[in-house]
Amino acid sequence: MEDGGALERIAAALERLAPVAAPPTDWLALPDIGGMGERARTVPVLDALPLEALHGIEAQKVGLRNLCARLASGAAAHDALLWGARGMGKSALVRACVADVQRETQNLALVQLAPGTLPTFPALIAELAGVSRAFLLFIDDLGFGAEARAEMLALRSLLEGGIAPRPPHIRLVVTANRRGIVERQDTSGAIHERDERDDALALADRFGLSLGFHPADKDTYLAILGAYLAPLGLGFDAEEAMAFAIQRGNRSGRTALQFATELAGRAGKRL
Structure with a gap:
């Protein structure tokens, strides 16, 4: 009896130590998802300024807001690259446009991807493929240079598509502070610098919508x-x-x- 009691106590202790399996993500119930790493984290209220509170980027507001509206409606929509000067509202514009569209329809959700999660993209897209809702996958402040080359190449591969096409209700929006990401005139520099520039240009070419943000005068x-x-x-x-x-x-x-x-x-x- 004593041995049986000891086994029961050991079993109970192991149950307490074992992690509880996370419930499956309800992609239709979540308003927005932030910091997507190993699992989704609900964001009940999107931290977003009203669109009219963003100034000095009028053309960019129109372009991205239209894209979000098209995606939510089921119409064809581009992947978007927001590039340029820091502090000019790239990330704020993404949140503001999604929030503005959500006032009209809840058929659009913003999913922000945590740094280093690009290898999980295929699995995430496969999971979202069967969900009857539009998703804008958000990569904020994409890095460049040798240390970020693997991530850039993974993103290029995703945008190019593979044997299984990416569903039309899943699109990407990426922000990058590198001002010269879409500039092509400079061919000087060391070989590794040219390679980095070529990688950036090849990535930029794969976005149907490219919006530049320039320093304010x-x-x-x-x-x-x-x-x-x-x-x-x-x-x-x-x-x-x-x-x-x-x-x-x-x-x-x-x-x-x-x-x-x-x-x-x-x-x-x-x-």
Whole structure:
């Protein structure tokens, strides 16, 4: 009896130590999925600014919002590459466009892929293939250079397709801070640099929609700042605003938002 009791205690301890199997993902129930690694993580409310709160990127807003609407409706849609200057709203635009379309239909979900998960793409796409919902797979801040070459080649392979085609209700949106990703005129440099550039160009060519984001000039930066502050009834000193940008090393929508946050905080207001 004592031996039997010991075995029962051991069995109970092993049950407590054994990990509980995760339930299967309900892709129709999830509004959005973030940080996709080994398993999906629900994001009940997408962290997104209203589209009208993003300034200085009007053409980019129209292009990506149209793509999201087409994908949600079941129409043909491109994969999208958002490239260029940091801080000009690439990631914010992805979230804002998806959230804006979701106000009209829940047939679109955003799935953000965690770094290093590209090898799991085929399995994820196979799982999503049979789901009657549109999915925008989001890769934020794609890296370049020798250390990221394997990931770039894996993404190229995915975009090119294989024996089994990628379903039309699954599309990718990728952001990259490398400003010259689609520039072709420079053929100088060391062999490895040319190889990296060629890899980037070959990847860029596989996106049907390519949207460039460029550094803001002084007038655009101040206009973005003014657009953030006007609803609060706040003004600003242009010289102070420019000094703030110089201190941070760039004029961008992000810098304008940071300075607007500073001024709103001084005034005791929420932005």
